[in-house]
Amino acid sequence: MELVIEGLSKTYANGVQALRDVTLTVAPGMFGLLGPNGAGKSTLMRTIATLQRPDSGAIRLGDIDVLAQPAELRKQLGYLPQEFGLYPNQSAEAVLDHFAELKGVTASGERRDLVSALLQQTNLYELRHKKVGGFSGGMKQRLGIAIALAGSPRLLIVDEPTAGLDPTERRRFLNLLGEIGEGVIVILSTHIVDDVRELCHRMAIINQGAVVLSGDPAAVIEELRGRVWRSVVPRADLAAFAAAHEVISTRLVAGTPVVHVYSDADPGTGFTPVEAGLEDVYFHRLGAQAATA
């Protein structure tokens, strides 16, 4: 079963074109959706999650025409929205139970077992009687994924789940995602390159509403192999340097700018070749799109 997205476009009433002819095919497994803030990732996620309608295009999950049969998709869906909230004056257990019931787990015995198992898996069992209002960001995200996982979804959408989490919580959360069984389509939307690198077998980069790249992370990195060069540039020379070279990214390392540039051939003295990373791909692609836009 695949998720097929064809020619999805959406323009908001205020004129912002959030999606431009987005076409993607997502197979079971982890799929990373990378993009800067405001790239249209959330719009795409919400559209797949039946919360929003596109102006044009089609979405299919297996046999389900998502736009025509939203209720059918919802039966297959686990969705963890970006920056979501929950009922603060209810306990974690009550909230999860509530969602599980609405997901269709109506037999109370089964639901009890499921809630208990989900709380165990997300390491929230000890906190099950605590009110959700007091949860930290990480706990809330884990409860969110527990909710998303309830009811055995075939399609799991997690939108920016690690934003704002500390490294421990982020790791814990990514591990949880990593444990999700085979046969489930997991779409992880993020602007953190490392999330994708660590987890995903397939990825797409989206910017300004359009897909700028899609493929296997390893393969796309391979495309840049031998074309990324590093140089240390004095601050005063940065502008002139940027005019002369195709700069991928500039970082300050201990106060001194360290620049990655893209070049098919060795750009000359002061440059050393570096192993291309996903980040280089990301910045390169965004930069390329900005140049053509």
Next chain:
Amino acid sequence: MFWTVLRFELAYHRRRASTYLFFATLFLFTYFAMASDAVVLFDNQGQVNKNAPVVLAQTMAVVCAVGQVITTALMGTAILRDVQLKSHELLFTTRVTRSGYLAGRFVGAFLVMLCVYLALPLGSLVGTLMPWVDHDKLQAFHLMSYVQPFVLIVVPNILFISALFFAIGALTRNLLAIYVQGVALLAIWAISQNILGDLDKLSLAAVVDPFALTTIGIATRYWTVAEKNARFIPQAGPMLWNRLLWVGIAVAILAFAFGFVRLEVEARTLIPRWWRRGSRTPVHPEAPRRPANSAAGLALPAVTLRYDGRARVSQLIGLGRFFFASIVREPVFLALSIIALVNTGLGAWYSDRLYGTPIWPVTAEMIRWLNGGVVLFVILLTTIYAGELVWRERQLRADGATDALPVPTTVVVGGKLLGFLAAMAVMLMVVGLSTLGVQTLKGYHHYEFPLYAQVLLGVVWPTTVQLTVLALLVHTLVNNKYVGHMVMIVFYVLTAVLSAWGFERVLYQYGQPPEFIYSDMNRFGHYAPFLTWVGVYNSAIAAVLLVVVYLFWIRGSDDGWPSRLREAGERWRSGVTRLLGGVTAVGAVAAGGFVFYNTAVLNPFASTKDIERRRVAYEQDYRRFKDLAQPRIVGVRIRADLVPERRAFALQSVYRIVNKHGRPIDSLFVALPAVGFGGNIGGGVWSSSGYRVDSLVWSRPTRVLVTDSARGVYLYRLTTPLAPGDSMTLTFGGHFSAPGFPNAHPNNDIVANGTFLNNTYFPGLGYDDTPELGDDDKRKEHKLGPKARSPSISDTAAREDNALSGDADWITFDADVSTAPDQIAIAPGYLQRDSIENGRRVFSYHMDVPMVNLYSIQSGRYQVRHDQYKGVAIDVYYHLGHEYDVDRMIDATKRGLDYYTTNFSPYQFRQYRIIEFPRYQTFAESFPNTVPYSEGIGFVARVRDGDDDLDTPLFVTAHELAHQWWGHQIVPANVQGAAMLTESLAEYSALTVMEHRYGASRAKKFLRYELDMYLRGRSAEKKKEMPLMLVEGQPYIHYNKGSLAFYALRDYIGEDSLNVALRRYIRAKAFQNPPYTISTDLLQYIRAVTPDSLQYVIHDLFETITLYDNRADTATARKRPDGTYAVHLAFSARKLRADSLGNQTEIPVADYIDVGVFGAPEPGNALGKPLAVRKVHVTSDRMSVDFVVPERPLKAGIDPYNKLIDRTPEDNVRAVAVSG
């Protein structure tokens, strides 16, 4: 720093639309209060100018009290705003100082508040300038009329509430806390008004009202119309203390807030820990049980996912339970429920007292409080929570997760609604417990749980459902929480004014609980089908609206109208939706059709305006026949066939009529307003008519001139005129039926149990002026001149008619009444026969002496208590369960018979009967040997003898018994002063009986209420106050001043002398034929027994409006060597004459007035043991008097018993300063 913050705050509010909206709201409110009749704040102002300073002050005080939405928005959020916008972390780390920040914010917001509230005087002022305003109701512009109330009332009021809201906002940083606090303040205010309403606690109530509304009310409560138009609110006394107190409290609150608040992120709040628990306390990360980098696969138990019908039902219930649990735990819900509980409980605890005497907390009384007390909270809770239900997930940002769930929108909407309505049902039942608690605490254990359930769950709860669904719809459609709330407020305002604008059909009154009266005797009676069907109709509309809510319920993040419409269209395409929509719409139309059929077809609908117009047309068409000479009724024989089971009756009557005039009579005018205007028009109830005339047959040949059955007027021409002294008969037949239910004012006279019909259902001879409009403002609207309340005392023609009946003098009377076999029927006269005929129980009554043309027909399932006293049979017919006061009634009858027969004249009948009727009306009325007596005013009184409660059953019984003399022996002419001869004398007689039974202190207590009611009554006079002898049907004069005047007179001339005068008067005037007696006749007899030195008293009490302003100035005492005390009392005495509008002029004092010295208080006598009381001749406005008393004096004063009418009776007595 202060100025920067201040400028920022001012600029902030200047840019906000809400600031202007608040201003506009207040402006329009006072504007319309002036410029139209749509906004009526204080009814019954009569001749008081709409722009009098007092009225402006009251308006402003009320708006301050209810305008707390504004305070919340402007003040409560002054600090909170930064926290909500999360800008506080930025702000607090700048160089702003704490005091500069707080003071700048407070002063800024307060200045904005002042500007907004300036709309009140401005709106009023602009309103008065409108060209169409009735200038008779306005006075010339005085700047001070607007400035003084603003400075004295508005500024301190808003300073106090601003300080409170500001402090609560700063200290809790919690919007809900501010809301709860606002509602709590309003509720506590209302409750305290309730508790402090007692006469003894007025000065306390005046000081503690933070809005000064009570203070104004108390300061001006005895002001006459002239004073209200001329005077400003006094700035001294309680008002001054009140203002100082609340400004002081405001300062204290601010000082505390300034000292306590820290500019820190973690608020140093006053919210207790337990409250914050859960939502605020962070949960600390747990010790990881599994290594963070473990990669074991997720193992979840297999579950069955169900989406079938059963699953949907269990999801619906699960959602309902989830929201129920969440709502009932919320502080706002809990706080409002507790306030509702306390409010209702206190209201019920202090419920209905007549002269301070409590009643048994019968369930009928309790549900009245429940039904009334809980409505406000239902409105508040539904308004707040409907918004919450719609907005909750979106506010929490949980909507992404919830909206993508595989659960139908119908289940979501239904589950939320279910949860909230269940919470409301529980809240209502908990509030019901408060009145059960009141019953228990008061020792009343006859619990009627089904009745509580019927009212709370059958009447109030459906209203909750309707309002909730409407609010859901509004919030769903407007899709903006604040606009949604605003729309709901507009809806509530509209429902309040719609009926005033002529939309009176019950079909338009969605969400308003239908009005009903529950009576112990008749239970819900004929209101039951009305309540049921109106409830079904409104609930069906709610169901239709709910379908619309579903169609437009927002799911997902598309909230633009194009996508919502498309989505609604898709939802509508579903067969189930269409089926539901169709069924509910058909249901609503069918129920509406049935209600319409009942309220407009079976019972023709007439709006108040329609009825007014009909009354005007009646007057215009027929008043010209007012002086048409008519024969007089001399004999009446009636037959009434009552069918209480079907609320129907048939009446027949045969009148023997005689031409008592000196000229032949050729035209006959029959008036039966009940046909056109419904029953009980005398009582002011204009019920729907179902009454038809079947036949009017004269014993002589006549020709019909007019048959106007729409208004009940029938005019005939006699073929041969009726010669003087000649007689004939009129035979009448009519019938009443009550098909279905009317729109409003059902006929309450014929009911399943407790029927009470009177003369108004039988034809009268000659023009009947009862349908004429009485209110002069209304008359003016219809271009009619003012209506005289009573013919002049010098109108000799009017003296030909008596005040009880315009078409007869003395009649013979026979009645046959048939009723249901299990009921007893009663009419004046003596029972001749009680038999069963054709399955109906028939009673025949015959009166063997002449009586006035006034009779009643009652029927009910009665218990009867018989007694006998000196040859008079005493019978009380009462409802099973209402035994409480029956013995007191019988005892009062015996005491009254004793006193009246000894001192006035023999009793003309051999029997005295008291018959209970349902509480549709609350009065007792004296018919010949028969007294219908409402269940609401004496059958459930709870007189606690130990607590010196006034024995109201005794008083009312003795009063009605006294009418057998004053009304049925002495029959006054229908002119000014008539009520003095009936009501004042009955009041005096009953008071004397009570005093003989309970002693003087009980009479004093009674008279304090009478004085208060008289002074308040004259303050609310709409036309002219009259002297007692010219009273024109003004209850505060003929009852309240009447008993004061006769009691004072008795005090001056002695009980024996007064009774001699009354006895002589009765001997001369009882059972008299025209011209009838007038009040001056009685005064002549009184003058005859009054010494010359006291003749002035009669002039003061009866012929003029005389008031006193007496005051004890100083009271000192010195202990003398022999152990006695020499007391010196200095006092002032002023005597005032008032004209009909209350303009007063001082006249010289030359009066005999009590002065006295009092010792230690005694049980039932708070004034103290009288040590020396004597009458002194007061001849100047400042005098002193010396006493020698044997005991230590505590108090001394002038007119200590308040026998004279004095608007400040409390300063008559003062404490004695004892030296030596």
